[in-house]
Amino acid sequence: xxxxxxxxxxxxxxxxxxxxxxxxxxxxxxxxxKKVSNKxxxxxxxxxxxxxxxxxMI
Amino acid sequence: xxxxxxxxxxxxxxxxxxxxxxxDKFVISLIKILxxxxxxxxxxxxxxxxxxxxxxTEDVDVIVKKCDLTKFIKEIEKRQYWVVNATDVKGSMCLxxxxxxxxxxxxxxxxxxxxxxxxxxxxxxxxxxxxxKVIFDKNSLYFSPIELQIAYKIFLGSDKDKEDARHLYNIxxxxxxxxxxxxxxxxxxxxxxxxxxxx
Numbered sequence: 549x550x551x552x553x554x555x556x557x558x559x560x561x562x563x564x565x566x567x568x569x570x571x572x573x574x575x576x577x578x579x580x581x582k583k584v585s586n587k588x589x590x591x592x593x594x595x596x597x598x599x600x601x602x603x604x605m606i
Numbered sequence: 607x608x609x610x611x612x613x614x615x616x617x618x619x620x621x622x623x624x625x626x627x628x629x630d631k632f633v634i635s636l637i638k639i640l641x642x643x644x645x646x647x648x649x650x651x652x653x654x655x656x657x658x659x660x661x662x663t664e665d666v667d668v669i670v671k672k673c674d675l676t677k678f679i680k681e682i683e684k685r686q687y688w689v690v691n692a693t694d695v696k697g698s699m700c701l702x703x704x705x706x707x708x709x710x711x712x713x714x715x716x717x718x719x720x721x722x723x724x725x726x727x728x729x730x731x732x733x734x735x736x737x738x739k740v741i742f743d744k745n746s747l748y749f750s751p752i753e754l755q756i757a758y759k760i761f762l763g764s765d766k767d768k769e770d771a772r773h774l775y776n777i778x779x780x781x782x783x784x785x786x787x788x789x790x791x792x793x794x795x796x797x798x799x800x801x802x803x804x805x
Contacts, residue, residue: 567765574659574769575805578776581658582608586623589658594627597655600662605715606632 607780610658614781619740619749621657626745629655629718633666634745636710636720639685643678646670646722647737649730649750650758654770656740656749657777661766664717665709669734672724675702686713729758729794752778757790760799768802775803 581589613620626634633652640646650667679695682688690709692698698708707723725734733750740749749755752774759771775782791797 570765570769571772574773575776577660578658578773579608581777582610586611586621587625590623590625590627593658593660594625596660597627597629597662601628601632601718603628605712605718606628606635 609780610777612777612781617736617738619738621740621742624742626742629662629666632712632718633720633747636682636687637668637747639681640668640670640678640720640722642681643675644670644673645734645737645748647734647748647750649733649755651766651770653749653752653755654759654773656747657774659770659773662718665719665721668720668722669725669730670722671734675699675722679708682710687711688713690716690719729754751786751790753782753786754790756782756787756803757794757796760791760796760802761794772803 611622624630629652633648637646637648647669648666649669651663652666655661655663676695676699679689679698683695687710689698690711692701692708701708702722702724705724705726707721709719709721711717711719723730725731733754736751736754737748738751740747750758756771756774759767759774787800788797791800
């Protein structure tokens, strides 16, 4: 099997970019949390958490 | 400018109408037992999650005042929980005495777990002494001061920790004591890294 050359520099750049985008998402989510009721943001968050932590695990 | 619907008093945070998720339910039920035996403070990732961070966790870190937790361990076992990393009560106490943590989960499950350890470091003691009561509808939990957690998360330094710090700062930026944050950051020698909190 031929080994493809990987552009490490490009890969590192992509990782840096991804970290920035994750931080940006946190900013956007927090802005949203401040605009809606506690019930609204927490029900979205509960959907995510409850999908991973089921009733029988608690 | 919009702010989160939250009320902050001297040593209290009031957050109403939060939908209680399964992780919250797990923490509330175990803490109700723990607080009968010792004073505690919840630290680290669960704080960020409690205040809205969009992630779950496998463990919830709790620091307790050094004491004999034998009766607590016996009670949780009676209530269908178990100590994941010890075979019996004596073993659990032995871990705690060695300043290691015990992990408590629902019987035959491993996650999520409540990771309990005795207050050992100066940071642990500051968190316990200055704990904040967070009241949410009919429930309440004691959390570490937000300013300390933001600084500590920067100190820990992984991507996840930095994101937690940014989240907490975003949520509490208008309401936290900036001087306190600066002081805790200096204590942990991360004051030059505070810029990662700013947009």
